[in-house]
Amino acid sequence: MVEFYSGEPKHLLAVDCVIFGFDKDQLKLLLVKRGRPPQEGGWSLMGGFLPPDETLEEAAQRILTKWTGLKNVFLEQFYNFSKLDRDPGERVLSVAVYALIKIDESDKELTKSHGAEWIDIDKIPKLIFDHGQMVEMALGIIKHKSRFEPIGFELLPEKFTIPQLQKLYEAILQQKLDNANFRKKILSMKVFQKLNEKDKEFSKRGAFYYQFDQEKYKKLNESGSLFGI
Amino acid sequence: MVEFYSGEPKHLLAVDCVIFGFDKDQLKLLLVKRGRPPQEGGWSLMGGFLPPDETLEEAAQRILTKWTGLKNVFLEQFYNFSKLDRDPGERVLSVAVYALIKIDESDKELTKSHGAEWIDIDKIPKLIFDHGQMVEMALGIIKHKSRFEPIGFELLPEKFTIPQLQKLYEAILQQKLDNANFRKKILSMKVFQKLNEKDKEFSKRGAFYYQFDQEKYKKLNESGSLFGI
């Protein structure tokens, strides 16, 4: 094989994942205590070095599967952290990725067996390196994004109620929403299917389950109209 | 020095810049014919390998200065291209960056002497590797971003007229805008200073120059209100 770029500098490249989940009415993050030096034992995101034979997305999906058992997770790279001394070990660049997963579909045993934990978003401990900054940034991004794209559904079970969805948005946007208006807004998009079944976990009366209709959403999206919560 | 991560895979990492400019009423891109194999002679973005002692932003700024003479340019990384065979030479990951510059302040001689050219956005030739995809993506991003943040001013001279600004937005959004409404919208934000001076290049009557008031914008932005064109 011809080496076109011999002599050019090479870099260690990590992939770090900010993994969001939602349970009850809490937005959560998957964290683990780092198992190798430097800063062994500090709270960390899930990550790893990029192997020679994987794209960044493939590496991120592999990491997600390793810790949650899930495949084809919704994820997006959002920033490269490239400060020279960000890792006190050696120079490592990190591609930060955020992922949205349905906790109820994840393999909790697997997660536990690796020593990872779901931690409420408002109880995040100090993290190693610049991982705290990554979380901050990812939060800002899903906050912004949730206003224009229906990313919420990635975090909820297949069947969910409108009040549940509202709680999720309140957790992401960190503000109370008017339930009447939220309901109208959401249903006006017509990307939902109402099911003939109620959830009675949170109230006596019970709330109807809905399902996200991917097909309808695609059509809507292609026709150019946006979300806007 | 302790090697914490010896044995981990290393990668070639390029920085490629999608450089936007605006002249008259045309959005333009800075392109150059590639000077080394593979695909020598094909149209390419400005780029280079990341050196061991630079952050990505520093590398991008250095590249911008090399081709335009400008410093402290507005730029943002937006995506990593990591397909295994994206560069037919060797595996190279590329951090794509877009930059917005004021052509009128750039060193056109320098640009020319390096053989680079400003090319109208609707006359972009086929580009090497995945550079075409990078341009597509960058366009989508500034289109989206221009609706919520005042990135337009990065592309115009210090002094500009409202009709000029409108033409820029029309070029970015690729649609005609109503001049009456555009004007009202822009001026309602109150982040402009009207100057007592007219530009007569484009009309007999002449249009008043305005200046972007960074201070006012910062205050506005901090108080949470957004742009929304």
Place this chain on the structure above:
DNA sequence: ACAAAAGTGTTGTGCGTACACCCATGC
């Protein structure tokens, strides 16, 4: 005088917000 671009005024519609209200059910 007229063309052409800059700039103003007016009006209707739709959407978000606020908030009052009714409904179903377990205790």
Place this chain on the structure above:
DNA sequence: GCATGGGTGTACGCACAACACTTTTGT
């Protein structure tokens, strides 16, 4: 029968789009 959360109805105001209109000036 009352507390609790689910769900509906209405009314106001603002932001925006549409478009008719006036102003300025070079030729």
